[in-house]
Amino acid sequence: MKLRLLFSMLFSMALMAGMGYAQAPAMPKAFPLWTGEAPGAQGTAETDIPTLAPYVVPAGRGTGTAVIVCPGGGYGALSMDKEGDQIAKWLNSLGVSAFVLKYRLGPKYHHPVELGDAQRAIRTVRANAAEYRLLPDRIGIMGFSAGGHLASTAGTHFDAGNAAAADAIDRVSSRPDFLVLCYPVISLTEFAHQGSRRNLLGENADPKLVESLSNQLQVTAETPQTFLFHTTTDATVPVENSVMFYSALRKAGVPAELHIYQNGPHGVGLAQTDGALSSWPARLEEWLRLRGLLNAAPR
16 A cells, blocks of 8 residues: 555656656745735735735746636635646746736625636736736636636626726736636536536526626627637536537637547546546647747747
């Protein structure tokens, strides 16, 4: 049993080393998205303060591309390790800077607070692109499960910024340049994950709001290019969520790529120990490269 455990540990370490982040530093210090109290705050506890943790690629090694990472957790918790820290370090191995978002959660907070946190994260990274050695037109958002719903909401409910705002960050567009959606919640009607819907909207939500946040219905030609992956056997968030969003993107003429794996549970993260499903990061890397998002940034 001890030898089996040791082999498992060594195998996991080898996988991580192969992905280029075995020696990566611990999770960086996060910073608040707003100076002072965040809009709609109901207190001053840690859960009342949305933050970003910056995983910035060192000078000379970056592509100029950045991804805001939204961990999942049904809008009631956050999987900050499997769908946050690990993902950010993998993105760093591609030369992509990552910013892990800690957004506010239900049942204490409801829409539009979560979307406001995601939009502020996009604006913050874009407004500080020069400081982080990024290109302001290469700022994407990536989400897992309910975090995928938040990312797809940011990709279908955005604005150009308020040119008259006193805060310079609020003058910047909240539109992401691309979306990466991993076993995402998309619909809050048919095939909805009821826990995510309840935490985000509360009980007895207005049907018009439910429809507005069923993001397969909100896709337009302005929706960003998108990569999706899901599994057929996902018993928590049905694969139809990704299929419906992909179909809407295709109908709108938006470049999109969808990978559906036959087997695999919900919440797999990088799926390092699954021989088939562990290939999804390579598929994403190929997509990013083909979209020109891994080209070296101009010096």
